Amino acid sequence: MIDFTFTEEQEMFRKAAREFAETKLAPQVAEMEKTGEVSDAVVKALGEAEMMAITIPEEYGGLGLGYTERLIALEEISRVSVATAMMLQVFALGIEPIVKFGSEELKHKYLPGLASGKRLATTAVTEATGGSDPTGIKSAYTKDGDTFIVNGRKCFITNSHLADTITILAKADDNPKAFCAFVIDKDMPGWKPTHKEHKVGMRGCNTGELSFEDLKIGPEQLLGEEGKGLRVTMAAIGDVGRGGMVGTALGLQAACIEESIKFANQRILYGKPISALQTIQNKIAEMKIDLEAGRLLGYRAAAIQDVGGRSSNEFAVAKYYTTEAAQKAAKMAVDIHGGYGCMEEYPVSRFWRDSAVLGPSAGTSDIMKVIIARWAMS
């Protein structure tokens, strides 16, 4: 039997996530847009509301909930603040390799602090020489006995200046096929955040660079097997990164529809609200079709993972579909607003800028098509 309904608990969780977003996040959005900085109040609120704890197992201080609940939370948060959803989605991306590939010792060391929001996570894979092609990274490790020594630089890292617990990928300096994934933390000398980016959208989400200079990492910090780290980071991006972008895109689509309907009901032309115009209704219908289809794709992929399956291919389809649809929805929402859509006091102008940033994160649409074609032809 295929059950397309949420459980009562999941409906209650959505209600709580919506209330959290509307009461704790909404008041901070304008300030984050103005300053382009992450709001401390938002980070604190996310921790207090246990939003970082969703998929962390209960034995390590988490809520032990599933990918479905994570999607629900991201959708509700993104509906109010796309920037905050992005920040939260990458926290989880940093946590996942520890949950899936970390030793018991690493799990006990990091997960309780991450679940409570005392520690903040990210994942650092991308470099100037390797985004779509992670094998092109230049950050390299040498070995001194058991100790790994890492040098290099990462770019476009979400939460770069916020995170104190980071999963990183580095390449063996003597073997282009060997990669290691490590978890590093703020108590380890030899790494620091450097340049901060100024993005066109998601302004309340921090993105920047990290540099590693003779960063010494003990073997106990390894995630997965030595030499097989590419699998560790790619699994997290496939299972959690893509899904996170789906939740973020769905929330933005919902916000585009709501703001469009609100404006269209208020804007009077020819003596009646423009919501009476078929052209406007068509745009709203198109946005709604995309949102409903995207939800089916996204929640199906999450449901597969929740029963122990792998759905990185299904998430590639959902990621492609929803992030493209969110960009379309944001443009239509701006169009419905006429000239007002270009004015910053209308949220749709923010949605438009935010939608432009959805594409590359966790893999571009081109890369999603590469993955989907490989799946279709396998």
Ligand SMILES: Cc1cc2nc3c(=O)[nH]c(=O)nc-3n(C[C@H](O)[C@H](O)[C@H](O)COP(=O)(O)OP(=O)(O)OC[C@H]3O[C@@H](n4cnc5c(N)ncnc54)[C@H](O)[C@@H]3O)c2cc1C
């Ligand atoms: C806001 C934001 C947050 C991010 N956060 C993180 C993070 O926290 N951690 C992290 O590690 N990375 C992060 N990234 C990096 C992101 O994963 C990369 O930007 C993305 O993978 C694309 O890599 P690139 O920017 O180097 O583009 P490139 O790989 O240089 O791509 C350039 C163009 O070539 C196309 N292309 C590349 N390969 C193919 C192919 N095989 N077939 C067809 N077309 C192709 C691409 O689609 C694109 O159009 C973030 C990026 C952004 C924008």
